[in-house]
Amino acid sequence: MKKLKYPFLILAVSSVLFYCKANKQTSAGQTSTNTSAVEDSKIDFSQSPFVSAEASISKMKVEDGFEVKLVASEPLVSTPVAMLFDDKARMWVVEMTGYMPDTIGTGEDVPNGKIVILTDKNKDGVYDDRKVVIDSLVLPRAICLIDNGILVAEPASLWFYELNNDKALKRQLVDDKYAEGGNVEHQPNGLLRTLDNWIYNSKSDKRYRKIGDKWVVEHTHFRGQWGITQDNYGRVYYNTNSQNLIGDYFSPGFGAMNKNQRGVAGFNEKSVTNNKVYPIRPTPGVNRGYMKNILDDSLRLNEFTAAAGPVVYRGDLFGRVYEWNAFVPEPSANLIKRNILKENGYVTKGEQAYKFKEFLASTDERFRPVNLYNAPDGSMYVLDMYRGIIQHKTYLTPYLKDQIGKRGLTQPLASGRIYKIVPKGAKPQMVTIPTDPGLLVKLLGHPNGWVRDNAQQKLIDSKSTQAIPALRAALQQTENPLFAIHALWTLEGLHALKTEEVIGILNQPNWVIRMQGLTAVPSVITKDNFTQFASAFDQILVRNDTLAAPYLAFLAPFIKTYDSKASNDLLKKLTVKYPQNRYVSDAVISNLQDQEEAFQKEITASVGDPNFAFNKQLQRAIANAKSAQGNRNPELLKKEFPKGEALFTSICQTCHGIDGNGVKSLAPPLNQSDWVTGSKDRLIPIVLFGLTGPVKVNGHVYQAPEINGDMPGIGYDKDMPSEDIAQLLSYIRKSWRNNADKVTTEEVVRMREKLSKREKAYTEAELNGI
Structure with missing residues (x-):
């Protein structure tokens, strides 16, 4: 029940002959710049030949003043999907x-995935040595180095391996449900160790932290699809396959406590709303390329369809104009997008850097940038899976299968490239992280964000308590706010942050410093000091610190642990003071799970106008709570429709939500949907062949960007049993507040036979005609 557009969506270009200008290969064959140019020669785009890494670079067009350098390629590396520097x-x-060895995924469950270390032994910028650290993994997808060990995401589990001299020793199970449900294209990933010392994920609502020998797992907001990054202040950014960039305005650990809210203002916000892309080659083979407006008149992709792992550039190499820039790869269009972000208080919004061009684009169809990274030398690293076909079998249409067969796009498989992008002629040097605590503290003020992050993590992992005096001094200095911020979070990671330090920060005139102090409150608040914080919060209210107001609401539950009345009073004061502020309103409501109506009665006299933002948003939460009370028992349905429940969990849930109410930016609700509970003759074709939006559900028209425009079918898979599809539909038609009759296996079989020649998704108009 999900769309066909995914992070690994791959082109299957048609056999029509197309022409455009070709990039000229540089004399060295290892760098590409705009000056290396587009010559007036013809390229046959009906072919997608496998070419060397040097030849692939020559097909790239990169922004003026930059060049692309190869740092690793096959056979040194194969199928890279994630990485980090030590x-x-x-x-x-x-x-x-093991990802998709062929169009039916033969052998995809073979344990041949690996975690490898690549080393540049002669320091010439090209990595030349390979060491396998962990092998025999099934489709591994993310890693995180921490505390002399490594986290490894191998669905469905998250493991922690102890390391000794680059050898993986015993492993510890951190989470056996890390990637429970979903499929390979829709499972958690990222494992980003952020400023606040927690590890966050994309396509997930979990965060992780190692405290002593134990792992702590907490729930946060659900975020993204493939890839996750952070800015200098620890706020995270991500995307879905058809969204350029999505982000959180507030620190990522807050505001996810009320299950009756279907979104909290300031989280999952569209940081860049413009989803246009500008390929430099025809891309007619995208999954819905035959549909109107997917491609332009020159058969090039119009908008993102496979947005992948973004990065907020935090290096010191590109120059000031690239500060607060976010880059997003689009593997289906063989390009990398540049966006420019701007702050306005806690709101961070951006625009594309260019019109009608990209920061980097290629005419090589097999160039598949899937993840971007900041680097120790200030450059930006690009992971290129370098494959012709990566679309997963779950969503592979007959159209794509046909193109793959005609064009031989399956092979070769054991390829992969890693590039770095640098200013033209630059010879940046890698910064290594020392062990000396004094040197590490100094690096917390380094202009390269990668260096600051890793110096902080090194001090924490090595438990360098001897650095605490220097960290306190760094916290007090005002010349370099980023130095102070990293000192604060290093103290927090060493469990050395003091109450008076945090309260002092709450009074700082610099908002970015105050923001960090507010974020750090949960780490230091106790039964012995909560009254000091409650008093400090009241002072913030008195001085009308609008920027801090949502944070005060997010912090109310930490006061409530020790004094429920004080917490409730704080929420009432915030509501009365900011009834029209949607960010404050949602932050307050995030505290009120199943207490919404009681709180409404308490504040009606002061905030009684139903047009106030607070009342509108509170009323939605009340309605959601009442709706949830009428939901059917999921355990009973699981017993009745075990195959249906399994399919829903693996295919539908990630977009439509575990509660059936839809996921923001992804899909509309199934709960009480007239499409679900209505005609079987309309519902079965949707599940078999998919639906292209917009679509009206219960009177509301859902279309991009509120949701992604397409939902893929699962009937293209001839091996999918009709009995299983019938169970899935029956499960959905009986779940939540739905109570429609079952779908039989015979009904699915008849519809599959009737529509056996169908090869494209339905539109609402077509279905209404059935």
Whole structure:
């Protein structure tokens, strides 16, 4: 029940002959710049030949003043999907070797995935040594180095391996449900260790932290699809496949406590709303390329369909104009998008850097940038899976299968490239992370964000308590706010942050410093000091610190632990003071799970106008709570329709939500949907062949960007049993507040036979005619 547009969506270009200008290969064959140019020669775009990494670089067109350099390629690396640098500037790379060996996924469950270390031994910028650290993994997807060990995401589990001299020793199960449900294109990933010392994920609502020998798992907002990054202040950014960039305005650990809210203002916000892309080659083979407006008149993709792992550039190499820039790869269009972000208080919005062009684009169809990273030398690294076909079998249409067969796009498989983008002529040097605590503290003020992050993590992982005096001094200095911010969070990670330090920060005139102090409150608040914080919060209210107001609401539950009345009073004061502020309103409501109506009665006298933003948003939460009370028992349905429940969990849930109410930016609700509970003759074709939006559900028209425009069918898979599809539909028609009759296996079989020649998704108009 999900759309066909995914992070690994791959082109299957038609056999029509197209022409455009070709990039000229540089003399060295290893860098590409705009000056290396587009010559007036013809390229046959009906072919997608496998070419060397040097030849692939020559097909790239990059922004003026920049060049692309190869740092690793096959056979040194294969199928890279994620990576990170260690203290020695070595690359730890996740190789998803087993992904889609052919169009039916033969052998995809073979344990051939690896975690490898790549080293540049002669320091010439090209990595030349490979060491396998962990092998025999099934489709690994993310890693995180922490505390002399490594986290490895191998669905469905998250493991922590102890390391000794680059050897993986015993492993500890951190979460056996890390990637429960979903399929390979829709499972958690990222494992981003952020400023606040927690580890966050995309396509997930969980965060992780190692405290002593134990792992703590907490729930946060559900975020993204493939890839996750952070800015200098620890706010996270991500996307879905058809969204350029999505982000959180507030620190990522707050505001996810009320299950009756279907979104909290300031989280999952569209940081960049413009989803246009500008390929430099025809891309007619995208999954819905035959449909109107997917391609332009020159058969090039119009908008994102496979947005992948973004990065907020935080290096010190590109220059000031690239500060607060976010880059997003689009593997289906063989390009990398540049966006420019701007702050207005806690709101961060951006625009595309260019019209009608990209920061980097390629005419090589097999160039598949899937993840971007900041680096120890200030450059930006690009992971390229370098494959012709990566679309997963779950969503592979007959159209794509046909193109793959005609064009031989399946092979070769064991390829992959890693590039870095640098200013033209630059010779940046890798910064390594020392062990000396004094040197590490100094690096917390380094202009390269990667260096600051890793110096902080090194101090924490090595438990460098001897650095605490220097960290306190750094916290007090005002010349370099980023130095102070990293000092604060290093103290927090060492469990050395003091009450008076945090309260002092809450009074700082610089908002970005105050923001960090507010975020750090949960780490230091106790039964012995909560009254000091409650008093400090009242002072913030008195001085009308609008920027801090949502944070005060997010912090109310930490006061409530020790004094329920004080917490409730704080929420009432915020509501009365800011009834029209949607961010404050939602932050207040995030505290009120199943207490919404009681709180409404308490504040009606002061905030009685139903047009106030607070009342409108509170009323939605009340309605959601009442709706949830009428939901049917999921455990009973699971017993009745076990195959249907399993299919829903693996295919539908990630977009439509576990509660059936839809996921913001992804899909409309199934709960009480007239499409679900209505005619079987309309519902079965949707599940078999998919639906292209817009679509009206219960009187509301859902279309992009409120949702992604397409939902893929699962009937293209001839091996999918009709009995299982019938169970899925019956499960959905009986779940939540739905109470429609079952769908039989015979009904699905008849519809599959009737529509056996169908090869494209339905539109609402077509279905209404059935």
